[in-house]
Amino acid sequence: MPGFGDIVQKAFYLGVGLASYAGEKAGGIRAQAQKLADEMVSRGEMNTEEAKKFVEDMMQKAQQAAQTPNAEPTSTPTEPRRIEIISEDESATTPEKVQDVDNLRQQVMGLQEELKNLKRDK
Numbered sequence: 164m165p166g167f168g169d170i171v172q173k174a175f176y177l178g179v180g181l182a183s184y185a186g187e188k189a190g191g192i193r194a195q196a197q198k199l200a201d202e203m204v205s206r207g208e209m210n211t212e213e214a215k216k217f218v219e220d221m222m223q224k225a226q227q228a229a230q231t232p233n234a235e236p237t238s239t240p241t242e243p244r245r246i247e248i249i250s251e252d253e254s255a256t257t258p259e260k261v262q263d264v265d266n267l268r269q270q271v272m273g274l275q276e277e278l279k280n281l282k283r284d285k
Contacts, residue, residue: 192221192222192225193221193222196217196218196219196221196222199217200214200215200217200218201214205218252265
């Protein structure tokens with residue numbers, strides 16, 4: 164039966180191995196980001212300061228991703244997010260508020276119609 168010292172030694176070696184592996188992975192990511200940044204600098208798409216910031220940002224993102232491996236990747240929405248305002252107290256609706264809402268709806272409809280006309284004129 165292994166003693167407590169053997170367990171501690173194995174835990175230590177495991178920690179060193181994991182740290183070494185993480186370092187190798189981080190070095191690979193840094194090298195890839197640096198290579199991409201160098202290409203962009205050579206094409207004139209970014210200057211050296213932007214390239215340095217790009218590499219640092221990529222490393223930070225990689226570290227954050229490593230810290231939260233179960234996080235879902237964020238997706239870019241294809242259309243604007245819809246916002247719905249729900250009033251908890253229906254008695255708070257006054258005739259003035261209803262009139263304001265109606266006016267705003269008419270303005271939005273007018274702007275939408277104007278946008279359609281502008282798109283047709285192109």
